[in-house]
Amino acid sequence: MKLTDHKTHSPSKRSGDMHTIVENHTQVTWFCLLGLTEQEELKGIFFVLFLLIYSVMGNLGMITLIHAEPQLHTPMYFFLGVLSFIDSSFSMVDIPRLLESFLISSQSIFFASCVVQMALMTLHGTAECLLLAIMAYDQFTTICHPLLYHTIMSQHLCVLLVVTSYTVSVANSALLTGCLFKLPYCDPNVINYYFCGIPPVLHLACVDTTEGETIIFSSCVSLILFTITIILVSYAYILVPICRMRSLQAQSKALSTCASHLTIICFFYSTIT
Structure with missing residues (x-):
């Protein structure tokens, strides 16, 4: 394993505020990824399965269709196009290395590449959380304020919401990634995973990680609670006018409008939770 030696004093694992000084500290320059399975x-089987699942053409086709068809130039389809872009970007960061791990027993990834991969994963994950909350608000406006929908959900507001979500995502990604990679990492440099995820990388730090864990936990919980609250409140308001509808056909039509979004939310939040 390629390591760079430094004749410096640096902290190792500690208990409370006590530090143990280690001489000849070795800072890793790359990590070894073990992959998803060793069997x-x-x-x-996994290679074929994930190869079939991994297709950015569907998302790219959706983006192209929304852009080309004037009738789809509405806030709902605008957000759907952005969601397709996020999903495509997420897949391109994650899945190719997963497929490679099924062909190669163990892989090496440079320290800088690990930083970039984690930053992009965190950025797109945060952006998707925020966008799903924005789409819940869009559904609320559609059903509860249909006559004012196009006035409220103007093109300017839609673009502003997406730009804001990406700005927050970049800030959150920089915070979490910076929090992790300012720590020293020593031998062993083996990540028991197929990409540079936050928990397995943090586990390799050769100092006390309590502060980093607190920051990461607080950021993740705040993001999930904030977006879940917006989604739940939006759908609570949506259910009120739906329940008041006397026509079952009207109720079914209103619920079908929300069905796809609710399905995505259930799958997404059940996995990240």
Whole structure:
């Protein structure tokens, strides 16, 4: 393993505020990724399975269709196009290395590449959380204020909401990534995962990680609670006028409008929670 030696004093694992000084500290310059599974008989199956799942053409086709078709130039489809872009970007950061891990027993990734990968994963994950909350507000406006919908959800507001979500995502990504990679990482440099995720990388730090864990936990919980609250409140207001509808056909039509968004929310938040 390629390590760079430094004749400096640096902190190792500590208890409370006590530090143990270690001489000849070795700072890793790359990490070794073990992959998703070590069972050879499963690697071929997983490779085919994830190769079939991994297709950015569907999302790119959706973006192209929304852009080309004037009738789809509405706030709902605008947000759907942005969501497709986020999903495509997320997949391109994550899935290719996962597929490679099924073909190669172990992979090496440079320290800087690990930083970039984690930053992009965090950025797109945060952006998707925020966008799903924005889409819930869009559904609320559609059903509860149909006559004022285009006035409230103007093009300017839609663009502003997306730009704001990406700004917050970049800030959150910079905070979490900076919090992790300002720590020293020592031998061993083996990540028991197929990409540079926050928990497995943080586990390799050779200093006390209590402060970093607190920052990461607080950021993740705040993001999830904030977006979940917006989604739940929006759908609570949506259910009120739906329940007041006397026509079952009207109720079914209103619920079908929200069904796809609710499905995405259930899948997304059940996995990240």
